[in-house]
Amino acid sequence: MTARQSTTLTRRLDRFLTGHAWLVYLFFYLPILVLIVFSFNESRFFTWEALSLRWYRQMFANDNLMAALWVSLQVATISTIVSTVLGTAAALALERYKRWLGKRTFDALLYLPVIIPDVTMAAMLLVFFTSLGQQLSITTIVLSHIAFNISFVSIVVRARLANLDPSLEEAAADLYAGRWQAFRKVTLPLIMPGVLGGALLALTLSLDDVVITQFVKGPDTLPTFVFGLIKRGVTPEINAVSTLMLTASVVLVLSSLALQRKK
Amino acid sequence: MTTPAVGIRGVTKRFGDVVAVDNIDLDITDGEFFSLLGPSGCGKTTTLRMIAGLEYPTEGSITIHGEEMGLRPPNKRPVNTVFQSYALFPHMTVAGNVAFGLQMQKISEDETNRRVGEAIDLVRLSGMENRRPGMLSGGQQQRVALARALVNRPEVLLLDEPLGALDLKLRQAMQLELKEIQREVGITFVYVTHDQEEALTMSDRIAVMNDGQLLQVAPSEEIYERPNTRFVAEFIGETNLITGTVSEPGVVKLEDGSLVRARTHSAAGTAVTLNLRPEKIDLHNTEETIPEHFNKLSGTISRRLYFGDSLFYEVNFGHTIVDAREENRPGRQRFEEGAPIVAAFHPDSAQALTE
Numbered sequence: 071m072t073a074r075q076s077t078t079l080t081r082r083l084d085r086f087l088t089g090h091a092w093l094v095y096l097f098f099y100l101p102i103l104v105l106i107v108f109s110f111n112e113s114r115f116f117t118w119e120a121l122s123l124r125w126y127r128q129m130f131a132n133d134n135l136m137a138a139l140w141v142s143l144q145v146a147t148i149s150t151i152v153s154t155v156l157g158t159a160a161a162l163a164l165e166r167y168k169r170w171l172g173k174r175t176f177d178a179l180l181y182l183p184v185i186i187p188d189v190t191m192a193a194m195l196l197v198f199f200t201s202l203g204q205q206l207s208i209t210t211i212v213l214s215h216i217a218f219n220i221s222f223v224s225i226v227v228r229a230r231l232a233n234l235d236p237s238l239e240e241a242a243a244d245l246y247a248g249r250w251q252a253f254r255k256v257t258l259p260l261i262m263p264g265v266l267g268g269a270l271l272a273l274t275l276s277l278d279d280v281v282i283t284q285f286v287k288g289p290d291t292l293p294t295f296v297f298g299l300i301k302r303g304v305t306p307e308i309n310a311v312s313t314l315m316l317t318a319s320v321v322l323v324l325s326s327l328a329l330q331r332k333k
Numbered sequence: 334m335t336t337p338a339v340g341i342r343g344v345t346k347r348f349g350d351v352v353a354v355d356n357i358d359l360d361i362t363d364g365e366f367f368s369l370l371g372p373s374g375c376g377k378t379t380t381l382r383m384i385a386g387l388e389y390p391t392e393g394s395i396t397i398h399g400e401e402m403g404l405r406p407p408n409k410r411p412v413n414t415v416f417q418s419y420a421l422f423p424h425m426t427v428a429g430n431v432a433f434g435l436q437m438q439k440i441s442e443d444e445t446n447r448r449v450g451e452a453i454d455l456v457r458l459s460g461m462e463n464r465r466p467g468m469l470s471g472g473q474q475q476r477v478a479l480a481r482a483l484v485n486r487p488e489v490l491l492l493d494e495p496l497g498a499l500d501l502k503l504r505q506a507m508q509l510e511l512k513e514i515q516r517e518v519g520i521t522f523v524y525v526t527h528d529q530e531e532a533l534t535m536s537d538r539i540a541v542m543n544d545g546q547l548l549q550v551a552p553s554e555e556i557y558e559r560p561n562t563r564f565v566a567e568f569i570g571e572t573n574l575i576t577g578t579v580s581e582p583g584v585v586k587l588e589d590g591s592l593v594r595a596r597t598h599s600a601a602g603t604a605v606t607l608n609l610r611p612e613k614i615d616l617h618n619t620e621e622t623i624p625e626h627f628n629k630l631s632g633t634i635s636r637r638l639y640f641g642d643s644l645f646y647e648v649n650f651g652h653t654i655v656d657a658r659e660e661n662r663p664g665r666q667r668f669e670e671g672a673p674i675v676a677a678f679h680p681d682s683a684q685a686l687t688e
Contacts, residue, residue: 240387241420243407245434245481255433259424 102316109309125310135311138295141208145283145291146276149215154269156216157223158261164224165231166239183218184225191218192285199286207288214286215276222275223268226330230264263329270326274319336399338363338489338521339384344393346379346545353379355545356393361489361523363398366515368524368532371542372568377525378417380542381491384523386410398488408437413482414491417498419474421466427453427477428462434485452484455514472503479514489521496531508534529569533557541565562688566608573655575607577685585685589652593628597685605685611658613682616646616674618666623677630676634668648676 109126113119129135163170164177183191195214204210238260242252258265280293287294296311337360346354354376361367369377382388384395386407395402397411413434421430431452435445453459456476466474475495482490495511496504512535515522526532532539533553540550541564549561560566563574577593580586585595585605595607620629635654636647646657646668657676659665668674 235418235420237416237418237420238422240407241414241416241422242433244385244387244412244414245485246408246437247433248408251437256422260422 105309106313106316108306109313111306114306125306129307129310129314132307134290135292135295135307138290138292141211141289142277142292145208145211145215146273148212149219149276150269150272152212153216153219153223153272154265157220157268157272158227158265160220161224161227161231162257165228166236180224181221183221188279188281192282195282196285205288206286210286210288211283211291214282215279218279218282219272219275222271223265226268226271227261227264230261230267230330234260267326267330270322270329274322274326277315277322278319335363337361337396338365338398339523340394340396340399341380341384342394342396344380344383344390344395346376346383346388347391352545354383354390357545357547359540359547359550361521362538364519364521365537366512366522366524366535368526368536368539369542370526370529370532370539370568373527375542376545377527377542378493381414381493381523381525384489385412385414385491387414411488412491413485413487414493415475415478415482415495417493417495419466419478419495421474421477421481423466426463426465427458427469430466430477431481431484433481438485448484452480455483455517456480471499472507475499475507479511483514483518483520486518487520489523492522492524494526495524496526496528504531511535533569541568543568559684560608560686563606563608563686566684566686571611571656571658573607573609573611574686575609575653575655577605577607579603579605579685583680585683587652589650591630593630593683594626594680595628595683595685596681599685599687603687605687608684608686609655609678609682611645611656612660613678614648614655614657615677616648616657616659616666616668617677618674620675623675627677627679628683632674632676634670634672634674637668637670648674650676 107118108116110121110123111118112122112124160176160180164173164180167173192214195210195217199206199210234257238256239252242256243249247255278293279291280297283291283294284297290298292311292315296308296315299305299308339359339361341357341359343356343358344354345352345356357376357380369380371377379388383390384397384402386402386405386409389404402410422433425433428449431449432445435448440448449462453462456479458473458476458480461469461473466477469477475498478495492511496507499507508531511522524532524535533556536553538550538552539556541548541556543564549556549565551559556565557569560569566572567574575587577585577587579597579599579601580592581601583594583597584592585597585607586592587607593607597605599605615623615627616634617623623629630650632648632650632655634646635649638645641661643661644659644667646659648655648657655676
């Protein structure tokens, strides 16, 4: 094969791969695009009529939906705060204290919620709550969300801690800082991007979760409410809700990534 | 006798099955520049970390100015450390880093500002107060680390290979500067290094360590001129180790039967190793030019290397090959490879070692 032939072939391959990539993007994002576009459609059906905020108005007028949103926000806020504190503490224990009884077991178990299927986790939690005689309520949703969020927070924080020179904390101790001061003045500011990134991830996961919440819920959260609506048929109102949730998720995930990348 | 700045008594440190420091005793005098010197893994850094309180001895006791340190945490000890990696706080400015220790001790703001200014002057970093460590060169970071420790006026300053990350020229400049700063502040410096030249240049006394043990503790000159073991002789500078046996007091018989006068207190029949530094050997064409009381050994030049400031010869004596170094001075005779020569050295220059 001549050199010219081979460059032509490379160029053709390049073009094919670029085209392929665009097709994949189209496959991923076209449904989302359709959903967003139709959330602004006046008509109830999938035929374009006119630009309208009708479905957004209807969404905000829907008391049940607003109640579900309120539950979601409460669950997300509380579970994020608690899991961020506990997840950070777990990361510190695993990364900074080299030898303690049961460390390896704890290390392995901590990541279980990330690995096992949501359905399994959901069924386990449901069995757990009912065996304790615990009434399913907003509390059980919060507890469940904390349970899986701790893992995600600690993974993110640990990655940050692993890159932190341990002699920085020794230097703080050498310079008369007690343990708490060393943590507050040196460790925490330096792992803060990781902690905030973990918190935003936890917030996103909590706001998005359907499967686990469906099993342990008392009141509906926004995702389970939407899921319930779909069973009765798709209305453009769902498009509006979905667009809103999508926007919130994208913003949260992007902020989380930006924070984790921060030096 | 005055109380030592640091007193180490029967200190052993084990990490699992590994003995990092093996039952050492050591007194570091107040105000001296003391170096812990040894190859990596010899236990020198572990010893330093035990003085700092970053590790605790498995056995034994450490005192600072007579006060038992026991399990006292690092923040309660009157010592400060300059870390090998500098360990500067990246989220604080130079001034913030230097002020950290004083703020933790709740020193008033006025005094903190004054002392931070003085410390930054001392290490010649004025004008850099508001920079972050990430914006400084290696040498500048090193000075910040030094100022951050010295500003607290510790009773003992601990330095863990602080110049290891700098290039040669900067390292040599910093050696002199560190020594000057130590004289100026008068604080006891305990300096860990694996660089023997650095230790010789800067220290009042040196402790040579290997395998967790102290081999020799002595002033720099004595360490070089009178090492007490083969290990110390070889670790410090370049040397020739020639095996032989004491034939009568002060005389050692080499493997080929030739006799040399040497510094030895061993009884006749003792197997010894002669420690003979390359620069202590003079090369001559004939015996006639050699003073009477010098040792004379005949051999041939097997290799010559030109070092600029000196010439390096490998001299073959048949039973052994010895390195000799001659300064490159005007009028000095040069010898060609293959030339027969007579090597001469003073009896005091050959030291018989038994360990």
